[in-house]
Amino acid sequence: MKENSNRLVVVSYRLPFHVEEGALKQNSGGLVSAMLSYAKGKTNNPNIKSSSTKIVWVGVSEDSIEDLANAKRDEDQDCFEMIPIHLDEEMQQSFYEGFCNNEIWPLFHYFSHLAHFSSKDYEQYQKANHFIADQIVKHIQPGDRLWIHDYHFLLLPRLLRNQFSNLEIGFFLHIPFPSYEIFRLLPRSWREDLLLGMLGADLIGFHTFDYIQHFSECAIRMISAQVTGNWITTEEGSSRIEAFPIGIDAQAFANDRFSPLVQKGKEAVVEAIENRALIFSVDRLDYTKGLSARLLAIENFFSKYPEWINKVVFNMVVVPSRDTIPSYRKMKLEIESHVGRINGLISTLDWRPVVYQYRHLKREEMIALYSMSDVALITPLRDGMNLVAKEFVASQPPEKPGVLILSEMAGTSAELREALTVNPNDNDEIADTLKIALEMPIEEKRVLWNKLQDRVHSYDVFAWSSDFLHSLSNSAIIRKTKRTTPLIDKEVEVMQASYMISSKRAILLDYDGTLVPFHRDPEKAVPSPQVHEILSRLCSDPKNEISIISGRNRSFLERWFGDLPLHLVAEHGASQKLIEKEWEYIWNESDDWKNPFREIMFTFTQRCPGSFIENKRTSLVWHYRNADPIYGVELARELSQKLKSVLQKPEEFKVLEGNHIVEVRPGLIDKGSAALRVFNELKHPFILAIGDDRTDEDLFSVLPEHAYGIKVGKGNTQAKYQLRDPSDVVRLLEYLAAPQGNWII
Template sequence: MRLILVSNRLPVQWDGTPNVGGLATGLSSFLSHWKSQGHEVIWVGWPGKSIPEKEQNLYAKKMLQEHGTIPVFLKQKLADSFYNGFCNKTIWPLFHYFTANCEYSDITFDSYEEANEEFAKTIRSIYQPGDWVWVHDYHLFLLPGILRNEFPNILLSFFLHIPFPTFEIFRLLPERFRTKILKGLLGADLIGFHTQSYTQYFLRSLLRCLGIENERGIIYFQNHLTKTAAFPMGINVEQFSKYANSIECDTIANQINTNHKNLKQILSVDRLDYTKGVLQRLNAFELFLKQNPNWIKRCKLVLVLVPSRTDVSSYQSMKRAIDEKVGAINGSFGTLDWTPILYQYKGFPFEELVPLYKNTHVMLVTPFRDGMNLVAKEFLVSQRNGMLVLSEMAGASAELPEAILVNPNDLSGMANAIRDAIEMDETEILTRNQMMISRLKENSVMDWANKIYLETEETAKRNQNFQTKSISPNSELLLPKTKQPIFILFDYDGTLVPFQSLPHLAVPSKDLITSITKLSQIANVSIAIISGRDRKFLESIFTGLPLHLVAEHGAWHKAPLEPEWTSLFHSHLDWKKEIKTHLDEFTKRVPGSFTEEKEYSLVWHFRNADPDIGLNAAREMLDELSQISSNSGFFIQRGNKIIEVREYGTGKGKAAMKILPNKEWETFAFGDDTTDEDMYRELPETAITVKIGKSETIAKYRFQNTDDVHLWIQNLINYLTKVS
């Protein structure tokens, strides 16, 4: 299998120089293993520089041959607006909760759309059926949706390396932006996040922004299902621990210790960015020295700051502020023979970074917000006796609760954490570290990537099963196969008519009534409307038509053109008064909801309620009612934006079998809800069953919407008229 890995930047710079750190470093061991299994890897991304058009073909050929990469060519103006604009002035600050830093621009969002289209264009030129396409990070939110439209059966994963914010933060995006981002992501088979919290924030944003619910993390959208889950990214544990235990690493670490005069080393390693909280960390270290003068001349902070976005003025200002703070601390506390902070404004290669980790007594990883932070994990597996001080705002904190967790906004708490870490008993440190290291060994970067691949493959298989049911309303498979009489069962809401905000607004069009009338007048055709609606409503809609009407999910039946309704079962309804009181209480609590009372059932509607409040209330109601339903004469069923409580013994399955005149008839059944699954289950195996909508079903086929049902009715009329 070929892996097409897609990210904003390639693993090499425009001139072929390897990029140090980031995704390229994190995935290197997995990609090596993937290739060793005989699989091919192609990495698609922007080379980081605008390449003149006349040089692009030669450049692309060279990059593919030498590095296995395919560049996406973006004009410099587009790249600036896309990357420095929408990516770094809108998405990056917003998703890290720096809302005051955000800019919302139609111009940069248009560039974001155009850049995603350019990425899709490049992938389109190389994609082959059977490829696994793995898209990475916030620069390419729209790409999965574009590719899904192009290649409906593409095997596609998306992983977000930064936090996904809460709904209240995400909703700050203009509606056009957030709608396209969410719908774009739903083109993937699998959407992966670092933590369960980020996953839940995404699902809640889907619900609140688009009204799309999920079933245990599975989302059904536009005839496609997408799985969401947490996959905490790991590191190459073996690589770090093996080198940390080598003689070469020991030699370098001992030299560092000698140079630092055996002082206790406090280490900070970060890229220059306002989300990392470097200045706050320096303030906390300063407070630590003030509050703990006994540690003056006994410790040293090694501050490693990796240059980033050096051409951006705000980052230049940040760098100056950090420089000034380091100078101020060294000036205030330093002596001729001791400097509190060793400041290194550069990146360190692996062979120098691991000895730094190994020689560290306290590791400070205290970002204001971070998707994961692999530095914390690298430190842990590179040494045994150092203590990790970790921000509770970093995704890694969910995996590493044995670290000393701090709030980066709490200066006193951070200063105290430094003291606690540097003075912690070695036995306590070893105990905590062993627990965290054991956990990291169980979730290496290899495990992480393999899980994502396997989950994507499994979801893609479910999608194939899901989509094989989809069928055109004009398909010959949905036409009668014999000369036997025909019996057709239609659900009402969501099948014959679309859902409306209020039930009484859901009425059929004149064209539909005309079609049903024509169909019912054809010889040897019988039609039943089998619905949860009450008797009065069904009779008012289909008055005068020769149809079977079944109301309240099978509680009542009216034969064609008969004046009276007959009950299909006997009931006491002892439970109804008590349950209505419960439902009315929820109606008072949830604005926009209401309770509908029928003879044999009660329905609580929350279609017009706030999506989040309504869904949470529905879950609470289900839990509450299920506790009192045992041996109480009723059962509870979740429907489309409703909770229905009805009498035992009712049900579309039982009702359908009671009104079917003969099992030898050719039977067709159409429905959209969970209540219709009972009908599909009870009908003869020969019955043609059709699900309307996107949720899972045992029906044999699937229509997209009510329009497909109307088309099928018209197609059947034409067929029967022709053959007669």
């Protein structure tokens, strides 16, 4: 393999071109247009910060790699190296037509009643993602950056992350990410797979902040992810999430207004509308676009404002798409029925209110219509972004700009604030807004257009691409610093060798989340017979000195571990029982200090169903593991700040946020101090410390350099290593207790 290739590898469902009659023809789609503009301009545009020297595009195609390489092409088409992926007919049908178009597409666009939840389709979706991952692996070179696009490949980032731990992987979703209530309609295992699949990327990009919020909520509720700012953390790592509203090559649209072909098209428009105002829309045939609803709104406009009859033309262009599918054919017939009815009701010999075109428009035709339109009526029922709105703005003449009417359900509406926004389901609002737009003074139009075109030009496709890729590089660096090293065979073998040769060993173990999984009822989180037996074997070795350092109270630890020759440290170090000695209290003050904190916690317990207060001898703990995961986290932060605000002597008490808890305890008590006290400053040749919680960070912070600190689960940590869950901890301890066995994770 080559070294330091510094290539950008783009992965999307379609390649940018296909072979037709021996020549390359551009495929349709906003991503193709965006990346083609980016590729052509990246070497001479000052906005481009990318250092990539070559773009490799991987996508599904019926063309062979030889046909693509040998096809006739112009200079603009020579900016990609294309790698076609070929799917068999069954996989293609169930993966693309099935799961992608009949399940993900309708569900993510809030048409849940149209989604078909087919296990066969999902199985083929998984197989297709695995197959494509295997093909990509063959072509990856050191130094490559990977940019995966859209809902066809939600599983792909994780699959490739498992193959390349240090590969820069970005993922961008071009459609909406739905709310939790919609996304949860997917079967449990599917939705968890899809979320974890996306989170294999260093950076996940969405069009809008709303989609980020929806994704974050789903990750918190469905896979117990932790969200801190723009970072989402799971057991498998951390990913950054950001909004990058996709742009267009705005300057190219502005320049093309003056091309001879566009000028000819504009003359044809002038001749056709005969001094009438022009309302324009163009959409792909799809139920998300609200095409029938738009026609009904136009009909309502002429009914409500008859003075505009014979003074305005609505040019509706529908681009053919999937019209071999019965539901799409039915949609097309419905649209044409509306057009016929409206034209039949109010047209005259020399005027049709609706000019309907069902065909693909050439670029010059589109720009001519954009530049000549008085109003662009863009009213999808749901749209991830909508680049037509931006193309309209970029193509408008500054001396006589038109007005953009935009659905509030389009992602673009969050960015193009000067557009006149409407609810696509409100015919009266659309009719009224059309009247406002058509009658708007030219000075007001110019003010709105100037602000819109500033945004379209300042955050164009080049800014979008370079912004994403720059953030990807930074995110990949930060992700690596957040990542602890998973314990694998090599590290465990080194640990086991150190364990065997050491004459004195210290083993420090947390309890909840370390030796046992968490339970909704803490009293039911008890050690298994296997855990007890392994600890007994470790304790029987005279070289071992073992301690359980837990937040549990002393009666619980005594009940379950009192028969073993090990140290017990309760309530994070507030009391301790050394081997063959009695319990002693490190903190022996009265409980009066708890009163103001208890009152505050009680108030929050009433506000948060599922939460409760635990009164330990030396601390107060507010538990919210059984509460709503999002509301619980929000209240925990609020409670923490409230408790800190009443601390009269902050050095005497600590407020700590742990694993689904908020705890108040004396400031001198922590696991690090307890470990140093119990183990005589931790001078053992071999030291192993394992914990899962924020409170265990105090322990990790005092470990000497040669110690093995292990964090259980996700999150930032001072520990050197990481294990997934308590079952891994049990396997590790079993391996140390019986080193002739095999270490398997």
